[in-house]
Amino acid sequence: MAALVLPAGLLVVMLLVAPMLLLARISLNRFSPTELMVEATTAENYWRAVQDPYYQQVLGTTLGVALGCTVLALALGFPAAYWLARMESRWKSLATILVLFPLLVGNVVRSAGWMALLGNEGAINAALMGMGITSRPLPLLYNTGSVVVGIVAVVLPYMILTLAAVIEGIPRQAEEAAANLGGRPMTVFRRVVLPLALPGVVAGSVLVFILCMNAYATPVLLGGPQFKMMAPAVYDQFVRGNNWPFGAALAFILLAVTLVLTVVGSTLLGRRYRAA
Amino acid sequence: MGSLVLEALSKRYGSSTAVERVDLEVAQGEMVALLGPSGCGKTTTLRMVAGFIPPSGGRVLIGGQDVTRAPPYARDTGMVFQSYALFPHMSVAQNVAFGLEMRKVGRAERDERVMEALRLVRLDHLADRLPRQLSGGQQQRVALARALVVNPAVFLLDEPLSNLDAKLRGEVRMEIRALQQRLGLTTLIVTHDQEEALTMADRLVVMERGRVRQVGTAEELYEHPADPFVAGFVGRCNLVSGRLEGGGFRAESGALLRCDSTGAPADAALLALRPERIRLDPDPAGEARITAVTYLGAQTEYHVEQRGTTLLVTRPTPPLGDPMRRLAVGDAVVLSWDAAAVRLLPAA
Ligand SMILES: Nc1ncnc2c1ncn2[C@@H]1O[C@H](COP(=O)(O)OP(=O)(O)O)[C@@H](O)[C@H]1O
Numbered sequence: 001m002a003a004l005v006l007p008a009g010l011l012v013v014m015l016l017v018a019p020m021l022l023l024a025r026i027s028l029n030r031f032s033p034t035e036l037m038v039e040a041t042t043a044e045n046y047w048r049a050v051q052d053p054y055y056q057q058v059l060g061t062t063l064g065v066a067l068g069c070t071v072l073a074l075a076l077g078f079p080a081a082y083w084l085a086r087m088e089s090r091w092k093s094l095a096t097i098l099v100l101f102p103l104l105v106g107n108v109v110r111s112a113g114w115m116a117l118l119g120n121e122g123a124i125n126a127a128l129m130g131m132g133i134t135s136r137p138l139p140l141l142y143n144t145g146s147v148v149v150g151i152v153a154v155v156l157p158y159m160i161l162t163l164a165a166v167i168e169g170i171p172r173q174a175e176e177a178a179a180n181l182g183g184r185p186m187t188v189f190r191r192v193v194l195p196l197a198l199p200g201v202v203a204g205s206v207l208v209f210i211l212c213m214n215a216y217a218t219p220v221l222l223g224g225p226q227f228k229m230m231a232p233a234v235y236d237q238f239v240r241g242n243n244w245p246f247g248a249a250l251a252f253i254l255l256a257v258t259l260v261l262t263v264v265g266s267t268l269l270g271r272r273y274r275a276a
Numbered sequence: 277m278g279s280l281v282l283e284a285l286s287k288r289y290g291s292s293t294a295v296e297r298v299d300l301e302v303a304q305g306e307m308v309a310l311l312g313p314s315g316c317g318k319t320t321t322l323r324m325v326a327g328f329i330p331p332s333g334g335r336v337l338i339g340g341q342d343v344t345r346a347p348p349y350a351r352d353t354g355m356v357f358q359s360y361a362l363f364p365h366m367s368v369a370q371n372v373a374f375g376l377e378m379r380k381v382g383r384a385e386r387d388e389r390v391m392e393a394l395r396l397v398r399l400d401h402l403a404d405r406l407p408r409q410l411s412g413g414q415q416q417r418v419a420l421a422r423a424l425v426v427n428p429a430v431f432l433l434d435e436p437l438s439n440l441d442a443k444l445r446g447e448v449r450m451e452i453r454a455l456q457q458r459l460g461l462t463t464l465i466v467t468h469d470q471e472e473a474l475t476m477a478d479r480l481v482v483m484e485r486g487r488v489r490q491v492g493t494a495e496e497l498y499e500h501p502a503d504p505f506v507a508g509f510v511g512r513c514n515l516v517s518g519r520l521e522g523g524g525f526r527a528e529s530g531a532l533l534r535c536d537s538t539g540a541p542a543d544a545a546l547l548a549l550r551p552e553r554i555r556l557d558p559d560p561a562g563e564a565r566i567t568a569v570t571y572l573g574a575q576t577e578y579h580v581e582q583r584g585t586t587l588l589v590t591r592p593t594p595p596l597g598d599p600m601r602r603l604a605v606g607d608a609v610v611l612s613w614d615a616a617a618v619r620l621l622p623a624a
């Protein structure tokens with residue numbers, strides 16, 4: 001058995017870990033405009049990223065958008081997940097496919113769709129101006145709002161499916177028992193459904209938060225050139241600036257912040273679960 | 277006016293009917309069992325009383341009030357679910373306290389009533405456990421305490437014993453009945469187990485395919501079944517088809533069976549005779565033959581064939597050494613019974 005598992009295991013480790021190790025090594029190198037990269041063991045890339053107000057702001061924007069999108073996806077996803085989980089079996093597979101459907105279209109294509117909808121010549125502005133509600137196009141695109149809308153639309157299926165899997169495991173009779181004992185629908189939700197769904201809330205939020213922190217295509221296309229999040233910033237360093245060491249350092253800062261917040265957040269939520 | 281009244285209560289799913297015009301009155305403090313085979317509409321009826329299923333027709337009245345359209349939380353019922361449906365994230369005490377919290381009972385009184393209810397089901401020492409740390413029987417008693425503690429106007433039980441092993445079932449049966457009588461709870465219990473229904477309930481409602489076949493005490497149903505279904509479902513019964521002839525009953529196989537036909541319906545087409553009402557005596561000249569003997573400990577069952585008609589006979593197992601004890605397949609016997617032991621029924 002081990003003889004079979006070992007090569008496969010090694011391959012997985014190679015695929016997952018090797019690029020990370022390589023990137024970690026690169027982040028400690030020194031950038032040179034002439035030679036691109038000089039072997040070194042220095043933390044100066046990290047220092048520069050942490051101290052530069054520009055990157056502080058980019059990280060701040062990234063965190064704000066990721067947290068906002070996670071909360072929004074949770075608020076929108078929970079009712080949908082509940083509805084999906086409690087659906088009769090013959091409709092359930094159809095509804096699941098409908099939820100999954102957006103994932104069949106890549107992020108870039110989907111963002112292009114949002115551009116066609118929200119842009120100055122987009123469908124919404126055309127309709128508003130056609131009806132005479134506004135004479136000049138509203139600035140719907142290229143702002144935080146359009147990015148948040150775009151990202152939420154991308155991550156919502158992940159949130160819904162993760163939550164639905166957990167809600168399905170909550171016995172319906174527990175809800176009925178709570179109603180039978182005098183619990184009104186909101187009380188039943190707060191006292192029975194939500195506490196029992198909390199593992200799903202944690203898993204879905206962690207998953208979605210990580211996706212949001214690393215969003216690339218959506219902020220680039222829907223945020224426009226002025227709007228910067230971390231993943232596009234990393235890309236800029238690697239491709240436009242050719243500064244691999246600094247790009248790698250940015251990537252690791254993004255990873256570290258995501259990891260810490262994920263662990264802290266899920267621990268806090270998990271503690272509430274045990275208390276409930 | 278009963279404490280719980282069902283009037284022509286019906287439930288249809290598309291073209292199929294789960295419950296068809298059920299009428300029932302349960303008096304204050306009375307325990308009534310809905311009895312019938314699986315799929316006959318017992319659970320659907322109970323869930324319409326609790327408010328989980330909207331009826332297609334008819335009314336539900338609790339304490340004289342029409343609650344047909346009231347949501348479950350506005351009905352004063354206490355339900356024990358087949359699966360217990362305890363809240364897995366709450367301790368035993370929190371589970372039991374839930375209904376009191378919903379009724380805004382103050383902290384001190386709540387704690388007191390929770391402990392009292394747990395003492396009633398002898399679980400006060402496990403108040404801080406989680407449901408998953410309890411045995412099936414203990415979970416079942418938590419479910420009982422949780423429903424009882426709010427003093428519901430109507431107590432509802434859906435097959436409460438079906439997940440317990442046989443030995444525990446007998447105990448819990450007695451326990452539920454004792455609690456129900458002590459607290460004077462108006463109770464509707466659903467079961468497909470006739471023994472459960474016979475031993476627990478004041479009255480039984482025998483259902484079949486969504487309809488009520490007969491309502492009565494255990495004795496009424498057993499001694500005076502209204503139709504062949506009830507005769508066959510409540511206790512065991514020999515059902516022989518044929519017709520009245522002279523003073524007896526001519527079975528289709530040709531045998532003439534003794535019966536008391538006074539007051540029998542003219543269209544009587546079935547003879548119902550309980551197996552324990554038949555006497556059986558060894559007689560080499562007898563025309564009946566034993567075709568099977570089953571020893572059941574306290575009782576012994578005999579299948580006896582007489583001119584093409586096979587009757588089931590149950591007798592107390594005779595003591596060792598009694599000549600009856602040696603009765604075996606193929607032996608000739610004579611069957612006899614009191615004419616009054618026979619019920620004549622219309623065709624099924
Ligand atoms: N949601 C439903 N949709 C369609 N038919 C149902 C539904 N619920 C129950 N039934 C049908 O109604 C009948 C009565 O069911 P039920 O009340 O659960 O029976 P019992 O509790 O006596 O075993 C059954 O034939 C069942 O198939």
Ligand SMILES: [Mg+2]
Pocket residue numbers: 315318319320
């Ligand atoms: Mg049932």
